[in-house]
Amino acid sequence: MLLELFQWLAQDIRAFNVFAYITLRAVLATMTALTISFILGPAVIRWLTAKRIGQAVRDDGPQTHLVKAGTPTMGGALILLSLGISTLLWADLTNRFVWIVLIVTFGFGAIGWVDDWRKVVERNPKGLSARTKFFWQSVIGLVAAIYIAFSISAPNNEKAIELFIQWVGSGFTLDMPTKTDLIVPFFKSVSYPLGILGFIVLTYLVIVGASNAVNLTDGLDGLAIMPTVMVGAALGIFAYVAGHAGFSKYLLLPYVPGAGELVVFCGALAGAGLGFLWFNAYPAEVFMGDVGALALGAALGAVAVVARQEIVLFIMGGVFVAETLSVMLQVGWFKYTKMRYGEGRRILRMAPLHHHFEQTGWKETQVVVRFWIITILLVLFGLSTLKIR
Amino acid sequence: MAMRTILALGETNLEAAGRKVMATPNANMRFWIITILLVLFGLSSLKIR
Numbered sequence: 001m002l003l004e005l006f007q008w009l010a011q012d013i014r015a016f017n018v019f020a021y022i023t024l025r026a027v028l029a030t031m032t033a034l035t036i037s038f039i040l041g042p043a044v045i046r047w048l049t050a051k052r053i054g055q056a057v058r059d060d061g062p063q064t065h066l067v068k069a070g071t072p073t074m075g076g077a078l079i080l081l082s083l084g085i086s087t088l089l090w091a092d093l094t095n096r097f098v099w100i101v102l103i104v105t106f107g108f109g110a111i112g113w114v115d116d117w118r119k120v121v122e123r124n125p126k127g128l129s130a131r132t133k134f135f136w137q138s139v140i141g142l143v144a145a146i147y148i149a150f151s152i153s154a155p156n157n158e159k160a161i162e163l164f165i166q167w168v169g170s171g172f173t174l175d176m177p178t179k180t181d182l183i184v185p186f187f188k189s190v191s192y193p194l195g196i197l198g199f200i201v202l203t204y205l206v207i208v209g210a211s212n213a214v215n216l217t218d219g220l221d222g223l224a225i226m227p228t229v230m231v232g233a234a235l236g237i238f239a240y241v242a243g244h245a246g247f248s249k250y251l252l253l254p255y256v257p258g259a260g261e262l263v264v265f266c267g268a269l270a271g272a273g274l275g276f277l278w279f280n281a282y283p284a285e286v287f288m289g290d291v292g293a294l295a296l297g298a299a300l301g302a303v304a305v306v307a308r309q310e311i312v313l314f315i316m317g318g319v320f321v322a323e324t325l326s327v328m329l330q331v332g333w334f335k336y337t338k339m340r341y342g343e344g345r346r347i348l349r350m351a352p353l354h355h356h357f358e359q360t361g362w363k364e365t366q367v368v369v370r371f372w373i374i375t376i377l378l379v380l381f382g383l384s385t386l387k388i389r
Numbered sequence: 390m391a392m393r394t395i396l397a398l399g400e401t402n403l404e405a406a407g408r409k410v411m412a413t414p415n416a417n418m419r420f421w422i423i424t425i426l427l428v429l430f431g432l433s434s435l436k437i438r
Contacts (some may be wrong), residue, residue: 021436023433023436024436025427027433030429034426076409222418274422274425275427277418277422278418278419278422281414281415281417281418281419282414282415282418283412283414283415307419
């Protein structure tokens with residue numbers, strides 16, 4: 001929004017041209033989102049407390065968590081508010097990728113909002129049924145996947161629609177440019193040709209999977225938000241490279257015109273996340289709830305797909321992946337052993353993984369900070385794929 | 390001639406934790422957030438000049 005204003009002002013005062021730089025707007029978006037979080041944070045927490053929007057704590061979880069019962073939740077609304085305002089202020093609103101990532105983020109946030117509202121305000125312990133939640137996640141994920149599949153291969157929306165019509169007319173057999181190939185990190189010339197259907201399926205899985213993975217990780221104070229900030233900031237760098245003709249050519253990555261504008265979104269995400277962490281640090285004054293966790297995970301997935309870095313997201317988000325696998329293995333093994341031996345057995349003392357470590361004697365803050373350290377290492381490893389190939 | 394102190398406890402981290410304004414981990418993480426911002430601000434000087 002402000003970009004248009006500054007471009008208009010730059011006609012008379014050339015100094016305003018400085019706002020054309022994506023990097024400057026990304027820094028300003030970070031600062032703006034952070035400031036909004038700091039200003040609105042206390043008011044949002046007071047409002048959530050007044051409305052008695054407090055977290056219910058699972059009674060089969062660690063006993064040390066029982067004291068958290070009643071802590072205000074749905075603080076993810078604060079993240080979305082500051083992220084949305086900051087992005088709308090500083091991003092180029094003619095950019096297609098900014099809009100699709102915003103729609104995915106807020107769409108998943110809306111699903112989380114309804115789920116949280118039913119659980120916490122309407123006191124319905126089931127919330128949104130798993131089937132309904134998955135249905136709406138799939139709708140948003142598939143629509144985004146189809147849009148991104150054609151928009152990264154076409155310079156504008158008109159061409160993207162033309163390409164889509166051609167694809168449908170060809171009986172879904174039309175080949176896509178190599179931009180939709182799955183990039184394999186550490187290899188110069190290795191990429192897996194997905195085809196359009198393969199790309200849509202992969203994108204859908206990345207967006208929905210990342211969303212649910214962040215949601216599963218959000219079980220300790222500050223555990224989900226800091227890795228989200230770190231991975232989001234790193235994906236911003238990848239998006240910048242993908243959107244820069246010179247850097248993408250030099251680093252042998254696909255050039256996706258317009259992807260660079262997502263740095264502004266990623267900057268706002270980092271600022272909003274850090275602002276939220278201020279209140280979410282142990283002992284948390286507020287939890288993000290599904291409204292924050294589902295939205296942030298989906299945002300990471302969408303940015304990774306536009307920047308063509310799905311595998312790198314898998315690496316950098318290793319903590320999210322491990323948390324998800326821990327639940328899948330625990331549940332799978334329990335069901336299998338119950339069927340085989342008549343008695344359910346467990347691999348971990350408790351799932352997700354962070355609760356397992358708590359049960360082994362680690363303090364909550366130790367688990368959180370150690371998972372952050374692992375994420376720092378994974379993010380550095382992911383960033384090294386930019387150059388090492 | 391009473392001795393007066395600016396902070397309840399020096400250093401600033403002890404001030405925050407000592408006054409029970411913040412729990413120790415809370416003070417730690419908030420100081421880290423401030424450092425992250427200062428580092429980002431410093432790094433931005435690479436490009437913004």
